[in-house]
Amino acid sequence: MLGQKFPLTRLRRNRFDDATRRMVAEHKLSVDDLIWPIFIREGDGAPTEVSAMPGVFRVGLNGLAKHVEEAAKLNIPALALFPATPADLKNAEGTEALNPENLMCRAARFLKKEFPQMALVGDVALDPYTDHGHDGVIRDGYVVNDESVEILTKQALNQAAAGIDIIAPSDMMDGRIAMLREAMDGQGLIHTRIMSYAAKYASAFYGPFRDAIGSLGALKGDKKTYQMNPANTDEALREVAMDIAEGADMVMVKPGLPYLDIIRRVKDEFGVPVFAYQVSGEYAMIEAAARNGWLDHDKAMMEALLCFKRAGCSGILTYHAVQAARILEEE
Numbered sequence: 001m002l003g004q005k006f007p008l009t010r011l012r013r014n015r016f017d018d019a020t021r022r023m024v025a026e027h028k029l030s031v032d033d034l035i036w037p038i039f040i041r042e043g044d045g046a047p048t049e050v051s052a053m054p055g056v057f058r059v060g061l062n063g064l065a066k067h068v069e070e071a072a073k074l075n076i077p078a079l080a081l082f083p084a085t086p087a088d089l090k091n092a093e094g095t096e097a098l099n100p101e102n103l104m105c106r107a108a109r110f111l112k113k114e115f116p117q118m119a120l121v122g123d124v125a126l127d128p129y130t131d132h133g134h135d136g137v138i139r140d141g142y143v144v145n146d147e148s149v150e151i152l153t154k155q156a157l158n159q160a161a162a163g164i165d166i167i168a169p170s171d172m173m174d175g176r177i178a179m180l181r182e183a184m185d186g187q188g189l190i191h192t193r194i195m196s197y198a199a200k201y202a203s204a205f206y207g208p209f210r211d212a213i214g215s216l217g218a219l220k221g222d223k224k225t226y227q228m229n230p231a232n233t234d235e236a237l238r239e240v241a242m243d244i245a246e247g248a249d250m251v252m253v254k255p256g257l258p259y260l261d262i263i264r265r266v267k268d269e270f271g272v273p274v275f276a277y278q279v280s281g282e283y284a285m286i287e288a289a290a291r292n293g294w295l296d297h298d299k300a301m302m303e304a305l306l307c308f309k310r311a312g313c314s315g316i317l318t319y320h321a322v323q324a325a326r327i328l329e330e331e
C-alpha cells in the first residue's frame, strides 16, 4: 500500500501558505543591514551617472543633501563615501589623501552636520588619489607595505578628524590595523571604529567602481601582490585573525556573492560582526540583466541581499541600499 511508505514528515507543509512561511523563516533582511556606498565629485555640476552602473551617480557637495535625504528618511544606518578625485590632484604619492580640505573631508563634515544620526564609513586606500591607481606607494615597481601603511594611517587620522565614524581600510597592506588603532587611540579617537576589509580579493568585479572614481584608465597592472587570490580560503581566515588581533571591530569580505563561502567560514570561526561588500560588478550584473528584461529586478535584488544574511553577514555594503530599503518599508 502507498499509505505506509508515504512520508509522515512533509517539509512542504511549512511552505503551505505565506503565514507559515513567515513563521519558519530563518533569516530576515532589515534596513539595519544596509550600508550605502556613494560617490562624491568636485564642483557644483549636475550628478554624473557611472556608465557601467546605471542608477548610480557621482554627486557634488551642492547636491549631497538631496541625494542622501531619502536614505536618512528610510533610516539607513550608514553611508560609505568614495571620492572621484580630479586628475590634476592625483600624484604618485597620493598626497591629496592627507589634505584636511580634500573632497572626502569636506563631504564628511557636511554630512555629519546635515545628518548627524548617520554613521559615515571612510575608505582608507590611496587609489582615488594616486596617478597610478594603486592603493599604496610604489618603490622599484612594487607597492611597498610599511611605507604605505604610514601614509594610510595619516589618511585615516585625517578622515577621523573630519568626522568619519568608521574607518574602513581597503588597502590590504599587512599590519595596518594595529598601526591605525594605535595612532587613533594616541589622539584620543577611542570611539572611532575600524571595519577592516580583511579578506579582499583581487577581483574583476571591481571594474565599474574604478570607472566611478576615475582610476580605471589610470591603473597600471593589477593588484595581485596585495589583494587575495580568488583561489584561496584558508588564507582569508588568517587575514581575518590578524585583523581581529590587531584591533578591528568588524571585518569585511569582498566581493560579495561569489564569496559567500568565505563569509560563512569567517562567521563560524570568529563570531565577529562580518560585513560583505556587494561590489560594483555585482550591481552591474543585476542591473544589466534586469534592463534587458532577463531578470525581475526587485526580486533578484532582494534575494541576493537576503542570501548575505543567510551566509552570516551582519550587514551589506550595497549600491541597492535605497531601493531595497524602499521595498522593506512597504512590506
Ligand SMILES: NCc1[nH]cc(CCC(=O)O)c1CC(=O)O
Pocket: 123, 125, 127, 135, 170, 171, 205, 206, 207, 208, 209, 210, 223, 278, 279, 280, 281
Ligand atoms: N581600494 C579601493 C576600493 N574600495 C572599494 C573598491 C571596490 C568597490 C566596488 O567595486 O564596488 C575598491 C577598488 C579596488 O580595490 O580596486
Ligand SMILES: [Mg+2]
Pocket: 172, 173, 174, 175, 198, 239, 242, 243
Ligand atoms: Mg591583512
